[in-house]
Amino acid sequence: MNIIIIEKMSKHYPIGGGKFTALKDIDLEFTKGEFTGIVGPSGSGKTTLLNIIGSLDTQSEGNVEVMGNPIRKLSSKKAAKLRSQHIGFIFQTYNLLPVYTVFENVEFPLILLGISAEKRKEAVLDALEWVGLSDKAKSRPAQLSGGECQRVAIARAIVKKPNLVLADEPTANLDAENSHHILKTMKKLNEKLGTTFIFSTHDAKVIQYLRRKISLLDGKVSNDEIINEDDYDL
């Protein structure tokens, strides 16, 4: 079952008088439950691709459908609804809201979905348990290490049990140990909840966890392969 279909998609940015092509003629499909990495050098278009899939940006040409929603035709309100209901984001720089506690940061997506306080509490505590941060619920982001912050961000992304989690270089700011920990956590959730994970990386440590690796080079898909097919029980 394809949850994402990308056909002949290009993205241009206006630059000065002309335009710069960040992505060119991309054809990709993603099925439910994938654990996929997009790798490529800096400037190859990884972030741009993830932003379009996440409906934060729109393509210039071609077709992108995410869970049946044509990205370019969505109103900003519909796009917000798609993100709210089906997509979780994880960023390189964690991006937690500093004035709120860990618990409240993770709770926020559920407030937007209008879920009752009681159910929210249950879901937040579950999510914190999955990422191993049950004891930090009352802490503020500033009191946590980088690895812990990123785990909070993962909890925030998965607390609503979305179909899709998009992670843009989630380990770029982390040391080796934390990177492994994060990947293991994501992998575990991928198996446990069946959530589709797509993340960008140029971190070699991460590659070993991937099941599918898509390589981007200068805005084009240069390689798309299934790796570690049967062995991802690390």
Place this chain on the structure above:
Amino acid sequence: MLKFLAKGLLRDRTRSFFPILIIASGVMLTVLFFSWINGYAMMLIAENARFETGHVKIVTRAYKELIDQKPYDLGLMNVNERIEVLSSEYPQIYWQPRIYFGNLLDLPDKKGETLSQGEVIGFGVDLFTDSYEQELLNLKEALSNGNLPTKQGEILISQEVAEKIGININDVITLIGSTMYGSMAMHNFTVSGMVRFGIQAMDRGAVIVDIADVRLFLDMEDSASEILGFLPKYNEDTTFEISSIFNKKYTNKDDEFSEIMLPLRTQGQMEFLLATMDQRMGMFIFIFIFVMSLVLWNSGLMNGIRRYGEIGIRLAIGESKGHIYRSLILESLLIGIVATIIGTAIGLIFSYLLQNYGIDMSSMLKDAKVIMSTTMRAQVTPTSYFIGFIPGVFASVIGAMVSGIGIYKRNTAQLFKELEI
């Protein structure tokens, strides 16, 4: 969501402190200014009521036509009986007849020949029966020389006139005028004291005599120029209500000498003065809303830039732009309300202080020889408690609305990029 926003506001002082500070100060000034203007209006009303207009005033229709000239020959008749009727009809109102008369004051020498002369305006008021006139005219405080009259035939003269003409206490002076019927009238009075009111109109040439003496002098048996009515406490609406009922009953447009009641606000310059004050207040509030909105808009912009990160995250999590915009406005509403409450409380404290203690302006107004207006006082009214909400809440919300437009102007990807930096 409201709880969520409130937590953010409480924990992030920069998000709430600066706007609250600005709004609270603006609101405080508004409340204080409002109370001060109120105090000023009350003083204006009180002074004019005592000396000139009453809270309401009854005159004849003919008199009203020429009211600036105070034509006592067009005055009211059967005044004692009328006052009895009025007193039973309006038991809460205190009625006071007065006669105003212009005449010549003549100071004779020992042989009875004129030493010097001057034009004066006479006030015939009830000085002796148990009336409030002495209080209304503030005579005790105004007395600058000699004593208040204690018996018929005594007169009070404004200090200024006395000095100009050269009158001393206990001098006998002659007032020369014309009777109600047009023939010449002369009457001698003994000067018992001199007064200084601090009100130009009075000080320039007023003499005060008991109304019974004036009736004798001007052949105005049982008449008066005007009957002034005083409520226990001035209330504009009441004066208009009473007047309209009274006029329906007593005013007859075919009879020049039928009575008509005039509320304070409709008399002389009062309407103009009071309307000007209302206008000032409106302008003041408008300017405050405008200036504070500008400041808050700017601080909102700076705050907004600081919060692009947060906004980007919230967009990514799936909040819509409209929802974020509305939540910013909701925040500004909360801030506006809290700041208004704080500002109003402080403003009221100062207003009450200014109401109870007043600011003594006598050193500043020394040369103006003012008695009554030396202390500037505020007056807190029920409206003082609410007036601050207009600029407080409006400025806050308008500021947020304007600065928040940036959220719509930037596209989502752009807002989102800014959070990566």
